[in-house]
Amino acid sequence: MFVAGKKRKLGSAAASVQRPGARGSTTATSTKLASMYTINSGSAKSEHQQYPDDPSDEADKEAKRLYALGIDNMRFKQYRNALNYFNRAIAVARKEIQWSAKLFEARSLVLYKLGEYMRAMNDAKETIRIDANSANAFTYMANIMAATNKPQEALEVIERGLSTLDPGISGYGHMEAVRESLKRRLDPEYVPKAIAQSDPVVCLPVDINVIVFRQLDIRTLIACRGVSRHWREFVDTTSVIWSQPCFSSPNAIDLLIQQLPAYPKPYKLAKQLVSNGQRVVPNKILCCVFERSRESLRHLVIPESSAPNARTLDALFANKRPLLEQITIGRNANLSASSLNRVLSWCLTGNISKLSFPYCDLISDKHMAAIARLVPHLRSLDISGCKEVRVKQLFRAWGATLTDAHDTTRLENLYINDHPGIPELLIYSCKHRHFQGLRVLHMAIRSQSVYSLITGIGLLNSYFERIQAVRSPFPDLLELNMDGIWDAVQNSIRFESEFIKSLAIRCQLVASGLKRLSMLDATTVRAPLLSMILQSCLPTLQQLHLTRSSNIGSQLITTLVNNITPGSLDIEPLQLTSLDLSGCASASAVGLSSLIGRCPNLVYVNLTQSAADNMVLNRLTTFIKSPETRGLEVVILDTTDITGSAARDFAAACEMRFKRLRSRDNRGSVSSMWSLRVFDMDNCTGVGSDAVSLVRDLLSSMGTRVLAAVTS
Template sequence: MFVAGRKRKAQQSDGAAGGARVRARTTALAPAAAAHSGTGVGRQRIEAEIDRLYLLGAENARERQHRTALDYYNRAVALAKNEGIEDARLYQARSHALYKLGEFGRAMDDAKDAIRVDEGAAAGYTRMAVILAATGKPEDALAVVDRGLSAVDGQAAGYAYMETQRMSIQRQLDPAYVPPLNPRTDPAVRLPSDLVVLILCLLDLRALIRCRGVARHWMALIDAVPILWSRLSYAPPDQAEELLQQMPGYAKLRRQQQQQQQRQGRCRVPDWALRHVFERSRGGLSALRIPDGSAMTVATLDTLLGHRRPRLTCMDIGRTAGLAPALLTRVLSWGLSAQLTEIRLPYREQVGDNAMAAIASGAPALRVLDISGCAKVRVKQLFRAWNPMLEDACGSTALEELYINDHPGALELLVFSTRH
């Protein structure tokens, strides 16, 4: 044990002496290496090595080997920093590789360094604008491009590309801009057409028209299905809006529509849209819904019904919808009420006894009638108007559902119901 311990101590002392000799040799060679690197020949070799690493990184980037390219760029940047060399193209290239790898924070730092090193080069500004646009900051990207256009010479390389980039960002900021659809995420391409039609059936008229403008194949699909145009509704269902917001290209169209609604106040569907609806429905229009806040005039109705006679089975007019007094009379005069099975006119002040008489005589197939809040309709006159039809029905009850909520004659209805 004593001999083994002595040998181990001797080996440790020899190792320490060898390490001291190595450190001494490294310290002695360091000034010589520094002096050699300071010469012109040494600096040229280092710059050549930096260029070689840069070219290797660019070659791998062209082959989409961005991870390998990033390694070469890191080595080139580290070597340049050790020699006090600052090259903007190294930061630009490494920023591009980091952007491709999804490391946007580091890519942004390199783009800033590229601009700091060379403010007169366009590549740094364009690289920073691309990163900002990809991270959902088009306004900041536009500000960076404007800054670059003012700092870069008009004849410099990349200036024309910056102008093109500025126009592209401005298009993205335009509310009417519709981004190009990706076939991998386009529901009209990936989903079965039957399922897409079922989803589109939930939409109102405005949303359906906006969907036609998403792409040509969307337009062809929507125009080829008459059932989508058979139930005309002015109201956007909330569930359909939430579902449609997940589809590509709809958010921009929705934003544009909201801005138009704010400018126009009350919304109305233009006459050309109504004509288009009728052309696409091929005369199969079966429901007319005018929700709260909408407006429809007699002229608009004439435009809608002037081309073909629809097969209306339902007419629903909202409580606060802007409705011309003569509209109901015009619907009945067009001879469209023969197949009506449902009429809803809640809280319409202009609806009175004459309207009830016209409905009773012109809508023999009516099953549902909603006159809630129509105070001008007298219950006695209501029974007088419907009594002949009940007698003609040979004892059967033609009117199955009568809604008379918030009506002053609700108690009187009980009396007449007991008598008749």
């Protein structure tokens, strides 16, 4: 906002001010109004008060008259009329004379008032080009930058103006006031005054405030300290809102897209933070979290790529730990071995239920032995990429805590992605029951260098043949992730790669009750193997991610669908809510339509680079129209054969459903209702620009993100 300077007392001539455009408006009146509307000048004399020299020709006289009328309109806040007068004045005035800079200066202010910041900035720059001593133009530029959330650039503009202009000119004092205002805004310790009666932190109960503030990420929480003194006091003294810190801003679209991990669009917030160079959390913020969480800390997080110093660790160790439940050490966290040992020795207690050390090379066998001994109720363990942890020692460490050979641990979730011990885990689990109670197993291989670390394949194969495993090692498995195991990368055609593929089948990992299956980049998996995998678990699957598979064709899909409930195709629907078949080009539109027709409860669909056409989209439209279905939230049809007419019908059905649900939910908020969040139809040659515009209009009421790059 512009910081208004002191108002000058109006003389007797100001009393004769008439409405803008009225006849009889004198030059003296216009001069007084010009004096009054020298915004932010802060001095008794104004450069708007009079012109250096009266214009000699008719054009300049007309420009002067239009300028005065524009000033009159500004007096009554009729900015559109004022803009019209200033435009006409600039059009007829002589260029490159000093007083014409006042026209651009006045128009810059009017454009700022109207919110047209780009044009206002251009006029302010033009003013400085014509008259380098215009203090108001520098002030306007700074205010425009501050209004567009660029306070640092605004401060630089003001500093440049103060260093180049004469301190005695009009408006210089106000520039200094604006500089101090910007410095206060940039000061993290600055807290503005607030009225207690209108402050929600003061008015609402403490329990409600706690619920609201616990939803905020750390950066937003720290920013809340600068809202008012009441906010700062609440944030600093309420330790429970710091108990489970989140160092990345929550993003609803990002959370939805995570349901389809193969989706190539750059939505993930982590990637954006890396590109902006903002991912590293400074020690100042970490120390702030540890100091304010105190004994309420439930989740210890060492963010990715962060480097906690001695002061930060001391702030952590000063806390009590009775409520600590989770420990997460982010990828590439810069911790020394001694610091890691101190952290683990401080936080490993019997209350810990979840440990996450992804790609931490410092985690070794001795740490696993301590975890098995000190954390008996561990439910989730992430050792992805921890190559110093040997799976054989993992079995020994947990086996020492079991009462007999038939006992099992309480571990339910195991993440062992990109780990050279994946073959050992599968083979030893067929013999020993240590991890038989696993519900979630992630054994994806995204880095082909993992295969070079696998050793002892011959001995493992001999051992596996000797034990003659006849049962599944994880009979209660509900979620299985095997991304990249069947990827046809050049380096993956190795003996180790083929051995892991065969183990995944021979160990019968895919149980009949599986609910979530992910096999991204399954380019080399054979059709008979796919049929065997899917036939046993498809009736219970809720999530199926099978991408880039050239062997999943229409015949296979039809066979799978027909073999589930023969003779009752329309009676027993599938339970799928998330389906990703992107890159499966062999599946025809008929096959995809038959599969989707059995999945009325779909929420996330990704059919990028497939044979999907209007037949498939019409199926999805039917689900949207039905009041019994859950409703689609993310639909990805990038590079498919859909047309504009089918896209319009789908968007119209979504709009009707949204309006119907909104009319029924008068008491709740619209944000809690169903809505289509993402609709991607990029690179669809059958969708024209007219159809895209209509789809955007239909889906605008629910805030849908529509992606459609029309090339024709």
